Amino acid sequence: DQQVKQNSPSLSVQEGRISILNCDYTNSMFDYFLWYKKYPAEGPTFLISISSIKDKNEDGRFTVFLNKSAKHLSLHIVPSQPGDSAVYFCAASARRGAQKLVFGQGTRLTINP
Amino acid sequence: GAVVSQHPSWVICKSGTSVKIECRSLDFQATTMFWYRQFPKQSLMLMATSNEGSKATYEQGVEKDKFLINHASLTLSTLTVTSAHPEDSSFYICSARSATGGANEKLFFGSGTQLSVL
Numbered sequence: 043d044q045q046v047k048q049n050s051p052s053l054s055v056q057e058g059r060i061s062i063l064n065c066d067y068t069n070s071m072f073d074y075f076l077w078y079k080k081y082p083a084e085g086p087t088f089l090i091s092i093s094s095i096k097d098k099n100e101d102g103r104f105t106v107f108l109n110k111s112a113k114h115l116s117l118h119i120v121p122s123q124p125g126d127s128a129v130y131f132c133a134a135s136a137r138r139g140a141q142k143l144v145f146g147q148g149t150r151l152t153i154n155p
Numbered sequence: 156g157a158v159v160s161q162h163p164s165w166v167i168c169k170s171g172t173s174v175k176i177e178c179r180s181l182d183f184q185a186t187t188m189f190w191y192r193q194f195p196k197q198s199l200m201l202m203a204t205s206n207e208g209s210k211a212t213y214e215q216g217v218e219k220d221k222f223l224i225n226h227a228s229l230t231l232s233t234l235t236v237t238s239a240h241p242e243d244s245s246f247y248i249c250s251a252r253s254a255t256g257g258a259n260e261k262l263f264f265g266s267g268t269q270l271s272v273l
Contacts, residue, residue, distance in 0.1 A: 044198065046198065051196070078264075083164070083266055084266050085159065085161070085248060085250070085263070085264030085265050085266045085267060086199075086248075086264045087263075087264070088262065131198075131199065141187070141189075141204055142201055142204075143201070143262070144198075144201075145191075145198040145199040145200075146198050147196060147197055147198045148198070
């Protein structure tokens, strides 16, 4: 049972344009969501998070949107840069400090010059 | 950010042998470490949670006698895959939570270990 789904295994975007990565979840108990970025041969690193009490959180070029009714979140990167090319994982937990994170399958983002 | 070192980065072993994977927090103390497994085209799946000085807590469906976890110090956790079989071939990755941070933003990952069992 895949509770967190990233249905696009890959995404290709031109440099300077907006990248939109999507994530859906099924468990209504999830109320804290995170995005991680992973380069080859490295571990995932935290990128941005959002609590269910918000519908948007912004950090520089990165914005995460949460639609609780649709159980959907998205990560927007604008403008996209070549260094953004990586695999992006969304993850969910029942609360901010919860031990257990449930991850999506990841989306490989490629930024083309 | 904090550094978590995981070794080896890849290992090939014969069926029936045991493999040990180490996860070290290099510049912080980790009271809790997590072990994940990722099969191709699937998500990172939590296998177990280990707290320093106590027994690991395994997720449903994970055999604790097959995947031995030791967290003997605040900077080191090990995962031993005992009597490995080809179906254990997977990507294993650890993460560590800082002793001073309770949020998942303070979760730092190792670079992972690709295990191939022949």
